Amino acid sequence: MTMWNWALLKPLTITYDTHIGEAKHHGYGDALAYWQHPEIKGQIAFWIEWLADEAMATTLLAGSPLERRQIKASLNHLFKIEQPTHRLLKREQGVAELMTHMYQGFREPLSQARLFEWHASLFKADANAEKGRYREHDNPIVLVIGTPHNPQRYLASPPESSVPADYLPEAMEQFIRWFNALHQTETNMQTAFIRAGIVLWYFMQIHPFEDGNGRIARALALTSIAQSVGTLCFLPLSTLLQKDHKNYYQHLTEARNQTDLSDWLRYFVEKLEEAQQYGAKTLDFLMKQWAFSQQFESQWNARQRKAMERMFAAGVEGFQGGMDIRKYKGLMRTSASIALRELTELHEMGALRMRGKGKKARYDLRLPQSGYWPNEFLYPLSHTMKTIIETTRLYIREFGNDDVEVVYAMNSDPQVMKYIAAIETYEQVKAILQKTHETYYQQDTKFGAWAVVSKETHEVVGLCLLKPLEDTGEIEVGYRFLLPHWGKGYATEVAQALVQYGFQTIGLKRIVAITDTQNDASQRVLEKVGLRFERFDYFLERDVKFFAIERLD
Numbered sequence: 001m002t003m004w005n006w007a008l009l010k011p012l013t014i015t016y017d018t019h020i021g022e023a024k025h026h027g028y029g030d031a032l033a034y035w036q037h038p039e040i041k042g043q044i045a046f047w048i049e050w051l052a053d054e055a056m057a058t059t060l061l062a063g064s065p066l067e068r069r070q071i072k073a074s075l076n077h078l079f080k081i082e083q084p085t086h087r088l089l090k091r092e093q094g095v096a097e098l099m100t101h102m103y104q105g106f107r108e109p110l111s112q113a114r115l116f117e118w119h120a121s122l123f124k125a126d127a128n129a130e131k132g133r134y135r136e137h138d139n140p141i142v143l144v145i146g147t148p149h150n151p152q153r154y155l156a157s158p159p160e161s162s163v164p165a166d167y168l169p170e171a172m173e174q175f176i177r178w179f180n181a182l183h184q185t186e187t188n189m190q191t192a193f194i195r196a197g198i199v200l201w202y203f204m205q206i207h208p209f210e211d212g213n214g215r216i217a218r219a220l221a222l223t224s225i226a227q228s229v230g231t232l233c234f235l236p237l238s239t240l241l242q243k244d245h246k247n248y249y250q251h252l253t254e255a256r257n258q259t260d261l262s263d264w265l266r267y268f269v270e271k272l273e274e275a276q277q278y279g280a281k282t283l284d285f286l287m288k289q290w291a292f293s294q295q296f297e298s299q300w301n302a303r304q305r306k307a308m309e310r311m312f313a314a315g316v317e318g319f320q321g322g323m324d325i326r327k328y329k330g331l332m333r334t335s336a337s338i339a340l341r342e343l344t345e346l347h348e349m350g351a352l353r354m355r356g357k358g359k360k361a362r363y364d365l366r367l368p369q370s371g372y373w374p375n376e377f378l379y380p381l382s383h384t385m386k387t388i389i390e391t392t393r394l395y396i397r398e399f400g401n402d403d404v405e406v407v408y409a410m411n412s413d414p415q416v417m418k419y420i421a422a423i424e425t426y427e428q429v430k431a432i433l434q435k436t437h438e439t440y441y442q443q444d445t446k447f448g449a450w451a452v453v454s455k456e457t458h459e460v461v462g463l464c465l466l467k468p469l470e471d472t473g474e475i476e477v478g479y480r481f482l483l484p485h486w487g488k489g490y491a492t493e494v495a496q497a498l499v500q501y502g503f504q505t506i507g508l509k510r511i512v513a514i515t516d517t518q519n520d521a522s523q524r525v526l527e528k529v530g531l532r533f534e535r536f537d538y539f540l541e542r543d544v545k546f547f548a549i550e551r552l553d
Helices: 020-034 046-059 068-078 090-104 112-122 165-182 189-206 213-229 237-243 243-254 264-297 302-313 325-332 334-350 399-413 426-439 490-506 519-527
Strands: 002-005 010-013 141-147 150-157 352-355 362-365 385-388 396-398 448-454 461-469 474-481 510-514 531-540 542-550
Touching: 002 385, 020 213, 046 090, 046 213, 046 237, 046 243, 046 264, 068 090, 090 112, 112 165, 112 213, 112 302, 141 302, 165 213, 165 302, 189 264, 213 237, 213 396, 237 243, 243 542, 264 302, 264 426, 302 325, 302 334, 302 362, 325 334, 334 352, 334 362, 385 448, 385 461, 385 490, 396 490, 399 426, 399 461, 426 448, 461 490, 461 510, 474 490, 490 510, 510 519, 510 531
Parallel strands: 474 510
Antiparallel strands: 002 010, 141 150, 352 362, 385 396, 396 448, 448 461, 461 474, 510 542, 531 542
């Protein structure tokens, strides 16, 4: 690839190792499908969270930390999600505008007017800045990051090897033509990442603005990837670079005016690969957060909502140390007794998990434990898991997306499945739960298979069912539990509740159950709740005992 070196006024041919990124190329397709899934693209709230995080990180990289709450409020205003409830600060508004321009206009060809618009947005709060125009001097401004006691100096702005101010209009016109020509055709993620690395490096070589070059270069890198693959990708690039800012600036400095970009591109593509994985985890977290809010938000008061927002803001890493009475009291400016009561309420409704007891207890978000790629979604994200029955110690509710793993753990345990059926694979479990959703939940039949959840821990401890028994005309009751929850009396509690539900809620006249002839423990449970042995039979390729109970009118 050849471009003009305006600092040395001669052509510059750059080379690089074409195998960079190949080792992980196989994963790009799955990740891209994840980003493009309609359930994700339709939720602008996910993108606003990402844009807010990227805006925070890119300004931190420039040594200008901003307030995330203000950035998010500005983004919500710009996307017409909600009107601000407080005065918006211009610096936060400016970087939010830059991110919005990038998000909404990533398909548009690059132009000088667009770059000037981005730059003017960044510095709308600075009355003295040279906004929306190229720099007019070559005096260096050193970027300093760190604390007053530990300052760290990085790229001079502009570097000595950057384009002289007199040549900037022509140099940028050439850069813009090169950028647009480069993105005439879409490509795969591996090539997209390499393109983005060259775009960022090339722009930083020119250093066209007095300030803000790095922030605009990173926005251009994300735009480059989006144009290369045909969609804006959920890539927290600045977030990952900010975490590794020393190495980032070191590699960028070493690559200045080089002809072989292999080292720089190897580093940058590696960061993008990390960003890809981190982005998937972040998006998974945001989807869980969204579903979590749909389930619990209506039960929160204003203080509880604010506390949840603070815990969510900690992101994938989690709220450091967990929430406790002292933190809640300080953040919400309330008394210790109110803090204890409201945290207890959040725990009892299932929103928080408690560690410890009493005043020393700490609380963490009780988010689902696992997430899945879109082709593994069993139900729409809007599906609400309805509670069917409540007993003294348990909830019986519909299955949700995040129950696949626990059901698989149960149905693949040889000891649990000894008297029930053959061990099931992960794919079989997904298919069974999908069929349950389509056959029973969507049709609202009042029958089905459901998760059994502990009120104390809010964890799934087993499953149960009340549904037609194949080819018999009978209605069957059934249950099974994870091994650690055997011996707690859950089977009797659930079976009794299901029989009562069948007779009183559905209006059944008869309920049956089948057990392996050797399963003495299950037979004792059935007898405890009133079912009586009727006959021996052969069902699902095994000898079984047939039990039944009839309603007493």
